[in-house]
Structures are given as structure tokens and as C-alpha cells.
Amino acid sequence: xxxxxxxxxxxxxxGPPALRLSAVTVERGGSRILDNLSIDVFAGERWVVVGPxxxxxxxxxxxxxxxDHPTRGVVEVLGERLxxxxxxxxxxxxxxxxxxxxxxxxxGLTAHDAVRTARHAALxxxxxxxxxxxxxxxxxxxxxxxxxRLAPRPIGSLSSGERQRVLLARALMNDPAVLLLDEPxxxxxxxxxxxxxxxxxxxxxxxxxxxxxxxxHHVDEIPPGTTHVLMLREGRVLRGGPLVSTLDAAGLSExxxxxxxxxxxxxxxxxxxxxx
Numbered sequence: 356x357x358x359x360x361x362x363x364x365x366x367x368x369x370g371p372p373a374l375r376l377s378a379v380t381v382e383r384g385g386s387r388i389l390d391n392l393s394i395d396v397f398a399g400e401r402w403v404v405v406g407p408x409x410x411x412x413x414x415x416x417x418x419x420x421x422x423d424h425p426t427r428g429v430v431e432v433l434g435e436r437l438x439x440x441x442x443x444x445x446x447x448x449x450x451x452x453x454x455x456x457x458x459x460x461x462x463g464l465t466a467h468d469a470v471r472t473a474r475h476a477a478l479x480x481x482x483x484x485x486x487x488x489x490x491x492x493x494x495x496x497x498x499x500x501x502x503x504r505l506a507p508r509p510i511g512s513l514s515s516g517e518r519q520r521v522l523l524a525r526a527l528m529n530d531p532a533v534l535l536l537d538e539p540x541x542x543x544x545x546x547x548x549x550x551x552x553x554x555x556x557x558x559x560x561x562x563x564x565x566x567x568x569x570x571x572h573h574v575d576e577i578p579p580g581t582t583h584v585l586m587l588r589e590g591r592v593l594r595g596g597p598l599v600s601t602l603d604a605a606g607l608s609e610x611x612x613x614x615x616x617x618x619x620x621x622x623x624x625x626x627x628x629x630x631x
Contacts, residue, residue: 371434372397373533373566374419379428381414381590388414389425390590396533396583401559402568403577403598406587407611412570413453415587416537419568420451433532446476450531450565452522452539462511466502466521467493469510473528496524501550515542523551534558534567540576552578552624574607579623586610 374396381389389411396402404412417423418430421442430437435445450473459478460469468480471493475483497503500520510518519542526534539555540548558564559580571577577584577598584602586594587610594606604617607627614630 370398372431373433374568375429375431376415376418376425377429377431379418379425379430381411381418381423382426388590389418392428392590392592394585394592394595396566396568398566399562400566400583401578401581402566402583402585403581404568404570404585404587405572405574405607405610406593407572409589410587411590412587413455413537416451416453416535416568416570417455419533420449420453420535421446422451422455443476447474447529448532450526450529450534451537452526452535453537454541455537457518457522460510463509465506466497466508466510466513466524467506469521470496470525470528473525493524493528496527497521499527500524500554516544516547519543520547520551523554531565534565536567536569538570538572540571540573548576552576556580556623574602574617574625574627577625 372395374394377393379389379392380387392415404415406412414423418425419432421432421437424437432445433448461479464479467490471485471489472478472480474485474489477483494503494506497506500523502517502520502524505513505517505521510521513521519539523536523539526536540551543551555569555578558567559578581598583596584594584598585592586606593610594601602617602625604615607617608615615627616630618626620626
């Protein structure tokens, strides 16, 4: 559902949005990566962004996380406008997990330090002072993702799945006001993926948890409790709105360019496959 202002909209909304992107366009090297995209994300909403490779999903999250700027358009995060605020301070209120961020972390950094440095949106522990409460919170977040045992290990020695869980723990370190997850289940094995979906499902139904936006390629990774979906193709919003009325086989088929069957199970999980 898209409102008169061009924003992807939802129902039962109140108060200011946690995230507002208005007419955002991103052009790089002569290519248009995002094309006039507008979206509002409010408290209590849990969004999933789906679309094929190259549809602009990661760029969208980088802009929401204040790590990139649009060519045109307005970006507001937690009531502050990009370009008119100190992003270094605002980033501490945004939980963000992505492969690009992982690559910036030094391989010799311990898992514990990788998590606690999120307190100041930093990449190294020596730039700031940390309290005992910070240390305890970092261990709590690692334990939440079932990797507390890895706290003293260098992240460069971890498996890709273990490292992904550490990054998710980092995203939760500051009790963020908004949570942004770029393919959080990437490189996880089946068991790890299912544990992650269960963790996100618990966040989704917790009224005290922050709104989140999660990017995925696979509908079977959408956690129960997700409220909204944004479907992107070639940088444009194909569909967007409440999940229950927006995600269907026709829209998903158009989004991925494949004739798909979509099944929603009784437990709220989805499955999709090509029609034979």
C-alpha cells in the first residue's frame, strides 16, 4: 500500500516514524540503484525487504543505517535528518548488521570487543572507555545468540556462521531504537538459521523491542511476527505494505521474474518454489 505522498504505508500508525525516506534516489557510476523510493517505518513495525540481486536492498539499508547518502531525497532517522545531524552519535542508537560492516572489523579483535565497541559505534576498543556494565551487556548479547563461549576468541578464527552471530549480538548491544539487518542468516547452516529465525520471531512479538528492517532473498527466513514487506525490483518499489495483504504469489513472481508458488504455514512461516 502506497499513500498519496508516495510513502509505503501501513495501518494503525501513530506518532512520528522511526525511519522516513522521502523520494530517495541513489545514482552511482551512471546507474540508478534506488529510484524515487519512499518508506515510513513506525514503532511496533517489523519489515522485511525482498528482491533479487541488484535490486537495491543493501544500499537501502546502508542509507537507513547512516553509512551512505542518497543522490537526492530526504532521510530521517529517529527524528533527525541526514545531513543536519552528527551521524557518529546517531549511529549509536541504530543496531546494524551487514557483511560490509563485518569486513571493517580487524580479524584479531575478540568477539567480546567486536560487540562492546558498538556502544560507541566504534571499530576498535582503544578509542573509548568501557564500564563493567558495558562488558556485562556485551556478554549478555553474545549469550542471547548462543555464542558467549566465543567471547575471548579472535573473530578472524571464527567460522562464518559464528561470526554472523557475533555481528547480530553487536547490533543488539545498545538496546537500539531501530534494528537493521542485512541478510542476517547469510552463511548460517540450517540449525543456525532456524535459531536465528526463532530469535527474530521473539523480537517481533515483544512489544518492547525496536522496529526492525531485515533484508533477505528467501521468504522461508521471514520470522513469524513480521508485520510489513517491501518488494524491490531494479531499485523501485514493486509492492509495499502490511505483510498479510501484500505478500502473495503474483507479486513475488513479478519481483523475482519466476512463476512461483507461495505457501504460508499455520505457524506463520513461508515457503516458495517455482511452479512446475
